[in-house]
Every structure is written in C-alpha cells, then in structure tokens.
Amino acid sequence: MKRIRVALAGNPNVGKSVIFNFLTGGRQHVGNWPGKTIEKKEGICYHRGYELYIMDLPGIYSLTTFSPEELIARDYILNEKPDVVVNIVDASNLRRNLYLTIQLMELGARLIIALNKSDLAESLGYEIDEKRLEKNLGVPVVPTVATRRIGLQELCDKIIEVVERGAPPSSITYPEIVEAEIERIRNVLEKDPMIRESYNTRWLAIKLLEGDEDALRKLGLIRGG
Amino acid sequence: MDLLCGIVRWFMPARALPDLVQTSLSLDLGKGRVPAITLDPGMGLSLLVIGFSLLYGGLGSLKGKLKGGESFFLVGSILALILLVLQVLILFANGVETYALRIEDFSGWTPLEDLNEGLVLGLLAIPTLSSSIKRLRSLRKTGYQKD
Amino acid sequence: MEELRKVLDEAKNRLIESFGLEPDVLLPDIRYRVIEEIVSTSIIREKVELTLTDVIDDAILNKYLGIPVFISLAWMMFQFTFSVAAPIVDAVDMFFSWIGEIIGEYISNSFLASFLADGIVGGLGTILVFVPNIFFLFLALSALEDSGYLARVAFIFDRVMRKFRLSGRSIIPHLIGFGCNVPGVMATRTIVGENERILTAITNPLISCSARLPVYVLFAGVFFPDNSPTIIFSLYMLGIVLAFLISFVVGRFFLKGRPSPLIMELPEYSMPETRTLLMHMWERGIMFVKKAGTVILAGVIAIWALSNLPLGVKSVEESYLGILGHIMEPLFKPFGWDWRIAVSIVFGFVAKEIVVGALGMIYGVEEEALENVISQTMTPLSAYAFMTFVLIYVPCVATLAAIKGELGWKWAIFSAIYEVILAYLVALMIMVIGGVMLS
Numbered sequence: 001m002k003r004i005r006v007a008l009a010g011n012p013n014v015g016k017s018v019i020f021n022f023l024t025g026g027r028q029h030v031g032n033w034p035g036k037t038i039e040k041k042e043g044i045c046y047h048r049g050y051e052l053y054i055m056d057l058p059g060i061y062s063l064t065t066f067s068p069e070e071l072i073a074r075d076y077i078l079n080e081k082p083d084v085v086v087n088i089v090d091a092s093n094l095r096r097n098l099y100l101t102i103q104l105m106e107l108g109a110r111l112i113i114a115l116n117k118s119d120l121a122e123s124l125g126y127e128i129d130e131k132r133l134e135k136n137l138g139v140p141v142v143p144t145v146a147t148r149r150i151g152l153q154e155l156c157d158k159i160i161e162v163v164e165r166g167a168p169p170s171s172i173t174y175p176e177i178v179e180a181e182i183e184r185i186r187n188v189l190e191k192d193p194m195i196r197e198s199y200n201t202r203w204l205a206i207k208l209l210e211g212d213e214d215a216l217r218k219l220g221l222i223r224g225g
Numbered sequence: 226m227d228l229l230c231g232i233v234r235w236f237m238p239a240r241a242l243p244d245l246v247q248t249s250l251s252l253d254l255g256k257g258r259v260p261a262i263t264l265d266p267g268m269g270l271s272l273l274v275i276g277f278s279l280l281y282g283g284l285g286s287l288k289g290k291l292k293g294g295e296s297f298f299l300v301g302s303i304l305a306l307i308l309l310v311l312q313v314l315i316l317f318a319n320g321v322e323t324y325a326l327r328i329e330d331f332s333g334w335t336p337l338e339d340l341n342e343g344l345v346l347g348l349l350a351i352p353t354l355s356s357s358i359k360r361l362r363s364l365r366k367t368g369y370q371k372d
Numbered sequence: 373m374e375e376l377r378k379v380l381d382e383a384k385n386r387l388i389e390s391f392g393l394e395p396d397v398l399l400p401d402i403r404y405r406v407i408e409e410i411v412s413t414s415i416i417r418e419k420v421e422l423t424l425t426d427v428i429d430d431a432i433l434n435k436y437l438g439i440p441v442f443i444s445l446a447w448m449m450f451q452f453t454f455s456v457a458a459p460i461v462d463a464v465d466m467f468f469s470w471i472g473e474i475i476g477e478y479i480s481n482s483f484l485a486s487f488l489a490d491g492i493v494g495g496l497g498t499i500l501v502f503v504p505n506i507f508f509l510f511l512a513l514s515a516l517e518d519s520g521y522l523a524r525v526a527f528i529f530d531r532v533m534r535k536f537r538l539s540g541r542s543i544i545p546h547l548i549g550f551g552c553n554v555p556g557v558m559a560t561r562t563i564v565g566e567n568e569r570i571l572t573a574i575t576n577p578l579i580s581c582s583a584r585l586p587v588y589v590l591f592a593g594v595f596f597p598d599n600s601p602t603i604i605f606s607l608y609m610l611g612i613v614l615a616f617l618i619s620f621v622v623g624r625f626f627l628k629g630r631p632s633p634l635i636m637e638l639p640e641y642s643m644p645e646t647r648t649l650l651m652h653m654w655e656r657g658i659m660f661v662k663k664a665g666t667v668i669l670a671g672v673i674a675i676w677a678l679s680n681l682p683l684g685v686k687s688v689e690e691s692y693l694g695i696l697g698h699i700m701e702p703l704f705k706p707f708g709w710d711w712r713i714a715v716s717i718v719f720g721f722v723a724k725e726i727v728v729g730a731l732g733m734i735y736g737v738e739e740e741a742l743e744n745v746i747s748q749t750m751t752p753l754s755a756y757a758f759m760t761f762v763l764i765y766v767p768c769v770a771t772l773a774a775i776k777g778e779l780g781w782k783w784a785i786f787s788a789i790y791e792v793i794l795a796y797l798v799a800l801m802i803m804v805i806g807g808v809m810l811s
Binding site (some may be wrong): 098120124126137175177178188206208209211219 | 416
C-alpha cells in the first residue's frame with residue numbers, strides 16, 4: 001500500500017482538529033513533541049488504496065520564532081519534508097489565514113488549501129470565487145465544511161492526485177527589487193555545499209533578510225541561546 | 226404579532242423593575258458584615274446586571290436602536306436564561322440531596338424554598354428572548370443599520 | 373560568513389532606500405500586500421455589516437457593562453460547580469465512608485486495617501470526593517471557552533490589566549489556574565513579552581486552584597454553612613485581587629519595561645458542541661485526577677506513616693508528626709491554630725489537596741467527624757484566616773516545578789518565599805481586622 005505523508009497546518013480554531021478527527025477516526029496517537037508540552041497528534045487514514053499518514057501540526061498564525069508551536073511546525077516541514085501540506089483556511093477570515101499560507105509558499109511546501117467553514121462564510125455574506133483563488137495562489141483549493149463532513153472525500157482525492165501527478169512545490173513571487181536581494185543572498189548561500197544540501201536556500205534567504213532569529217542562529221550570525 | 230411583541234417589550238422592563246429594587250437590597254446586604262447575615266451578593270449582582278440590561282436595552286430597543294438597545298436586551302435575556310437553567314439545576318440538586326440522599330443538612334427543605342427571584346426573572350426571559358430573536362431576524366433580512 | 377553578513381547589510385540598506393522600511397517590517401508588509409491582491413480578486417462579496425456576534429459584543433464588550441457581566445457569569449459558574457455538583461459529591465463521600473467501615477469490619481490486624489482504611493481509602497476518598505466539583509468546573513470553563521466568550525474576557529480586561537503591567541493575554545492562564553495552577557503556569561508560555569510572562573506565572577498560584585477547594589469546602593461548610601458558596605467566592609476574589617496587587621508591585625519596582633500591545637482575534641460566537649465540551653472536560657479532569665492519584669496518595673501514606681510511627685505510639689501527638697507540629701506551633705499562635713493545623717500546612721506544600729486528608733489523619737477521624745472536631749478547635753474568624761493562608765502560601769510542588777520550568781530557579785524560589793510571607797501577613801491582617809470588627 002502506497003504511503004503518503006501529510007501535514008495539517010493552519011490557524012487555531014479553523015477546524016483543523018475536526019478534519020483530523022474525521023479523517024483518522026480512532027486511528028490516531030496523541031503524544032508530546034520531544035522536550036515540549038505541546039500536543040503531537042498523528043494518525044492514519046485509508047483512502048482508495050493509499051495509506052495517508054497525517055501529522056496534525058500545532059495551530060499557528062505565522063512561521064516566526066516567537067512561539068514553540070511555530071518552530072515545531074516549520075521544523076517539521078523543513079526536516080521531515082512531508083509529501084503534502086494541507087493548509088486549512090477559515091473562509092470567513094481569509095486575509096488573516098492567508099498570512100500563514102504565504103509563508104508556507106515561501107517554504108516551498110507542496111500545498112493544498114482546504115477552504116473550511118464555507119457555510120459560515122456564506123452565512124456572513126461572503127462569496128468567494130474558489131477557482132480564482134486557486135489561480136491566484138497557484139495551489140489547489142478544496143472547499144470544505146468539516147463539521148458536516150463535506151469536502152473531505154474530495155480533499156483526500158486531491159491529496160492523492162497531487163502526489164501522483166508530481167505537482168511542483170508552491171512558490172510566491174515578490175516585487176522585483178526584493179526578489180533581486182533574495183537572489184543575491186541565495187547565491188552566497190549556495191556557495192556552501194553543506195547549506196545547499198540541508199536547506200531550502202530561497203526560504204533561508206528570505207528568513208535571513210527578515211532577521212529571523214532561528215535562521216540567523218543556525219548560520220552562526222548571532223549567538224545561540 | 227408585532228403588537229404583541231410591542232407589548233412584551235414594554236412589559237419586560239416594567240417587570241424587571243421590582244426585581245431591581247429587591248436585588249439592590251440584597252446587594253447592600255452583601256456589603257454587610259461577616260458572617261451572620263444571609264447574603265448573596267453574587268445573585269444580587271447578576272440580577273442587577275440582567276435587570277439593567279433589560280431595562281436599558283428595552284428602552285433603547287423601543288427607540289429603534291440596535292446597538293445600545295436591542296443588543297443589551299438580547300444579552301440580558303441570554304444571561305437571564307442561563308440563570309434560569311442554573312436555578313433549575315440547583316433546585317434539582319437540592320431535591321436529590323433531600324429526598325434521595327437524605328442528607329441531614331437538608332432535612333427541612335422543600336422545593337418552595339428555592340423559588341427565588343432568579344427563577345422568576347429567568348422564566349420571564351423566555352418570552353423576551355424569543356421576541357428579541359424574532360426582531361433580530363427580521364432586521365437581518367432587511368440589512369442591519371449601522372447605528 | 374563575512375560575505376553573507378556583507379550581503380545582508382547591503383540588502384538591508386538598499387531596501388530601506390527603496391521602500392523606506394527595514395526588512396523585518398518590510399517583509400510582513402509585502403506579504404500583506406500580496407494577500408490583499410489575491411483576496412480582492414477572489415472575493416466577490418464581503419460580509420454583511422453586522423453579525424449576531426457584533427450585536428452581542430456590543431453589550432459584552434461595553435465599557436461599563438463588560439466587567440459586571442463577567443463577574444455575574446463567573447459567579448454563576450461557581451454556583452454551578454458547587455451547588456449543582458453537591459449531591460454527587462455527597463454520594464461519593466458516603467460511598468468512601470462505607471468502604472472504610474467495611475474494611476474495618478473484615479480485617480482483623482488493626483495496623484493493616486488502619487493502613488487500608490485510614491491511609492489508602494480515607495486519603496483517596498477525601499480527595500476524590502471533590503473530583504465531581506473539578507469536572508463541573510472544567511465543564512463550565514470549557515463551555516465559556518468553546519462559545520467564544522473567553523476571548524472577550526481577555527479583551528475586556530486588557531485595559532484594566534495594563535495598569536498592572538500586564539496585557540489582557542494574561543487573563544487566560546489565570547483562568548486556567550482556577551482549574552489547576554500547573555497548566556495555568558504552563559499556559560504563560562504563549563505570552564510574548566518576558567515581563568508579562570514572569571508576572572503572570574508567579575502570580576498564578578495566588579489564583580485558587582481546584583486543589584484548594586477541599587479545604588475551602590470543608591471549612592466553609594463547617595463555619596459558614598448558610599453562605600459557603602459566597603465565602604468560597606470571596607476567597608477566589610481575594611486571590612485575584614492579590615494577584616493583581618503583586619503583579620503591580622513586582623512589575624513596578626522590580627522589572628523594567630511595559631507590556632506589548634494586544635492584537636487579538638475574536639472568534640464568532642457559537643453554541644458549544646456537546647461532544648467537544650465533554651471531551652475537553654474529560655481531558656482536563658483526568659489530568660487532575662491522575663495528579664491527585666499519584667502525588668496525593670503518596671502524600672497521604674507518608675502522613676499516615678509519620679503519624680503512626682514510631683511503632684506503638686498511642687496518639688498522633690506522640691508520633692513524628694506530632695513532634696513536628698509542636699515545633700511549629702508558636703509560629704501560628706496569633707491565629708489560634710494548634711499544632712495539628714501547623715502540620716497539615718506542611719503537607720499542603722506537597723499538594724494542597726492533602727491538607728484535608730492530613731487533618732483527617734491527624735485527628736484520627738473520618739470526614740463527618742472531622743467537621744465536628746474542627747468546629748471545636750477553631751473560631752470562624754481563625755478558620756477564615758486559615759483558608760486565606762492556604763490560598764496564598766507556597767505553591768504546591770508541581771506548580772513550583774512548572775514555574776522553574778518556565779522561568780528558572782530564581783523565580784521559583786522567589787515565588788515560594790514571597791508567598792509564605794504574604795500568606796502570613798494577610799492572615800494576620802484578617803485576624804486583626806476581624807477582631808476589631810467583631811468586638
């Protein structure tokens with residue numbers, strides 16, 4: 001049975017746990033991330049002859065270094081390199097949720113967006129053009145209403161499709177001037193084979209530029225702590 | 226139906242008034258001395274809050290205000306309802322203690338003892354809540370006005 | 373490395389030239405611009421002006437009404453936790469007494485019988501008797517959380533808390549502290565500013581956790597039978613007031629800097645789902661029970677051992693425990709507490725739940741009898757002072773460990789010391805003021 005490794009990422013309170021629970025049912029294991037008191041939830045979902053191994057990452061708003069939850073999530077995606085990252089987005093709060101999405105795209109994760117709480121958004125008066133959103137982001141968008149189990153089958157189908165198709169990693173392009181700087185930094189980073197092997201250099205360049213403490217520390221540019 | 230709602234709207238704040246007076250009394254006692262007097266400042270405060278919300282909200286609602294009017298009325302009703310549920314549960318719990326478990330502390334208790342203002346206000350809240358929700362629903366269809 | 377540093381600096385300068393912003397602020401800004409572009413073309417219609425949530429929030433977040441509403445809801449929560457859970461509590465209590473009696477009847481070896489009945493069953497029973505209260509408390513807390521109200525609480529108190537060098541964020545660990553200080557302290561981890569984190573964590577133990585409940589319920593029940601929920605409520609309030617006070621004092625005089633601004637999301641209100649509610653209640657309740665099961669059982673057995681050794685002692689007073697108590701007695705003279713109370717305080721350090729079990733053991737009696745005995749050895753005033761003392765003094769070991777884990781030894785020791793001193797002072801004040809008021 002072919003195994004696909006999936007990571008669930010999203011803001012707190014978007015329905016991530018609901019989706020996780022419905023997909024994995026009783027086949028889940030709850031523990032702790034090593035050295036921390038943050039819950040680590042992983043589970044298995046069988047779909048159309050595939051085994052989906054699902055890791056529920058902590059709810060986060062962004063991928064900075066302020067909280068252990070954010071570090072856990074980004075380290076997992078960077079080091080474990082899951083086959084697919086499903087970004088669960090609250091349709092009734094698009095702007096705030098997309099902040100994380102953009103950063104996941106900086107990471108170059110292979111992304112699928114689960115546009116959850118579509119019913120809530122509708123009742124609030126929102127009308128979202130999912131196809132347009134898909135096109136703008138360059139990433140598949142699956143509308144879901146997790147609490148009513150709507151869209152979950154389609155989500156699993158999409159996960160399998162994206163893996164089998166060998167879809168490219170997501171990416172986001174910034175204004176030219178910024179891209180130029182990113183590229184310059186990247187070139188310097190690429191010169192070191194060890195860095196080139198271990199990291200996604202584009203992401204690292206962006207993070208260094210941003211002054212991300214964890215990235216700076218890893219490269220020895222500031223003292224560790 | 227609208228007329229009925231209108232009457233209910235007037236009625237509720239008026240009913241809340243005697244409760245307000247009564248709860249002010251219990252609140253005053255609440256600031257009183259330790260330990261002898263039977264006091265219940267928590268209940269007093271809750272009733273005050275609810276009473277005030279219903280009164281103020283009711284008046285504002287009659288003037289047609291959504292914020293500062295209907296909103297207070299709605300929240301007051303919701304709180305009163307929660308209080309109602311609470312009082313009913315306490316009533317039930319006390320009943321269990323007296324009749325099922327035969328705890329000596331409760332030997333003289335009867336359900337009548339627990340019929341208090343909270344219960345009454347809570348019961349009154351049922352019609353106020355439903356009228357409030359009805360009003361809000363109809364407002365929603367025509368689009369809320371920003372006040 | 374040097375080349376990297378150079379490139380980064382150059383990039384920074386060039387970006388400042390072009391955009392007028394430093395990269396660490398520029399990048400988020402650019403992200404938001406990109407998002408706006410994406411969203412504006414993807415959303416066909418935005419939300420209707422006001423939602424039910426907005427309407428409700430108009431009242432809940434109101435400048436004047438907000439806090440009274442909160443206090444009412446908090447009071448209702450406590451009424452629910454104590455008065456409604458009472459029959460279950462009493463039922464459990466009766467059950468454990470009954471088991472204790474049976475053991476007494478069927479086991480002949482009196483030492484073993486005592487160990488089983490007084491030590492294990494008595495100890496466990498006294499504590500587990502309050503488990504229903506805890507589950508009810510967590511149920512109510514979960515309801516407030518899942519409905520979305522708890523987020524509002526942080527918002528409402530933000531303005532007030534700024535005066536005490538905290539932000540509204542601090543209120544959530546404190547709220548959790550009502551269930552148990554251990555997760556409460558751990559919850560401070562998510563607070564961004566270091567000062568806020570410190571202040572919230574070291575004042576969290578002042579919030580009456582559920583472990584102190586057994587002491588409150590017992591003493592309030594004995595000395596203030598008609599008003600026990602109110603007395604208990606007053607103790608909780610006292611804890612909160614002290615938490616703010618200490619926060620202010622330490623923040624003002626010992627720490628530098630002000631708290632960071634609060635940017636919070638307020639989720640839409642929704643009816644909590646029963647299943648999720650029960651799940652939350654269960655998860656948190658079980659954690660407490662596990663803690664109770666191990667730490668307290670060990671503690672109670674230790675107490676039992678100390679009170680029954682050296683072998684053959686005829687009364688508790690002569691045992692190791694009694695000796696310890698007499699040594700401490702003079703410290704507590706002003707409160708009118710005797711050596712037995714003194715000893716129970718020592719054991720409260722291990723876990724506050726043990727205090728009641730310890731008292732039971734020390735007096736050599738069971739629950740109902742305990743009530744009678746206590747009422748003879750204390751006055752209502754000194755009982756209230758005692759409850760306050762238990763409220764404030766040293767956090768239980770588990771909480772201290774949590775503080776050490778979050779902030780380090782320095783703050784953990786500081787917490788322990790300041791709390792003992794504060795406890796003593798406040799209890800003293802109560803005795804004095806009470807004495808004046810009653811005469």
